[in-house]
Amino acid sequence: MSKSSSFFATLTLAAAVIAAAVAVAAQSGAPHEAPPPIGLFTQSTDIGITQPGSTTYNPATQTYELAGGGADMWGAADAFHFAWRPYTGDASLTATIVFPPGTHPPNEKAVLIFRQSLDPDSPYADVAIHADGHVTLQWRASQGAITQDATAPPSLGTISIVRQGNRFTAHASDRTGQLHPFAHIDIALRDPVYLGIGVCAHDATGLATVTFTKVRLNGVDVTTVPVTKP
Numbered sequence: 001m002s003k004s005s006s007f008f009a010t011l012t013l014a015a016a017v018i019a020a021a022v023a024v025a026a027q028s029g030a031p032h033e034a035p036p037p038i039g040l041f042t043q044s045t046d047i048g049i050t051q052p053g054s055t056t057y058n059p060a061t062q063t064y065e066l067a068g069g070g071a072d073m074w075g076a077a078d079a080f081h082f083a084w085r086p087y088t089g090d091a092s093l094t095a096t097i098v099f100p101p102g103t104h105p106p107n108e109k110a111v112l113i114f115r116q117s118l119d120p121d122s123p124y125a126d127v128a129i130h131a132d133g134h135v136t137l138q139w140r141a142s143q144g145a146i147t148q149d150a151t152a153p154p155s156l157g158t159i160s161i162v163r164q165g166n167r168f169t170a171h172a173s174d175r176t177g178q179l180h181p182f183a184h185i186d187i188a189l190r191d192p193v194y195l196g197i198g199v200c201a202h203d204a205t206g207l208a209t210v211t212f213t214k215v216r217l218n219g220v221d222v223t224t225v226p227v228t229k230p
Contacts, residue, residue: 039064040215041196044083048120051207053081053199064212066110068199073109073128073138074147077120079204084115084196092218093195094160094171094179097129098211104131105202110210111138112161114168115194119143125168125187126198127161131208135159137170137183150183158214163193 038044039062044055051069058065070079097110113126121144129135133154140147150170158173169184197215201208
């Protein structure tokens with residue numbers, strides 16, 4: 001064998017080894033493995049322009065701690081941290097929200113939300129409780145439309161949102177802890193939607209940390225609710 005033939009044979013063997021390694025890596029699926037679920041939810045994501053947020057789930061207490069940034073969930077686009085799962089059909093989502101002690105921007109908010117997509121300007125409906133205690137049903141009726149809202153009296157911290165077809169009804173707890181509906185809106189969201197919980201700091205350069213307890217989907221303990229596939 002000539003020197004040139006030996007050289008090209010070596011190159012061919014090296015290329016074959018590299019191709020085999022790539023094939024093994026692809027078959028292993030390691031780069032494509034889905035992240036582990038976060039309690040009730042499958043993933044968490046920063047939406048829009050925001051400082052990097054996070055979601056932590058404590059299975060012993062079934063509580064979620066979300067750190068979220070973002071200037072606001074308002075206007076034509078949103079910025080917040082979102083823990084979500086795909087969901088099809090009617091549902092109710094309920095949680096008790098706990099803001100940590102200290103001074104907060106009044107419009108820092110925690111939300112329970114149904115969202116069409118993960119785009120910042122996606123249509124959505126949510127129930128939001130703000131750091132100053134006021135509760136709103138918020139919605140964006142179409143992609144890029146301006147957010148609108150309806151306000152409830154101050155709540156003790158438990159809120160809920162119910163989807164029935166295209167109707168979304170927001171509930172807030174009174175001073176005895178009982179939930180009462182206070183507003184609804186009709187919005188056509190296609191299935192599957194993104195259902196979940198979120199936090200917006202109302203601060204483009206900061207983060208807000210909020211705890212979600214007693215999170216229930218369809219009024220059922222989160223440990224007994226199967227994931228609905230898109």
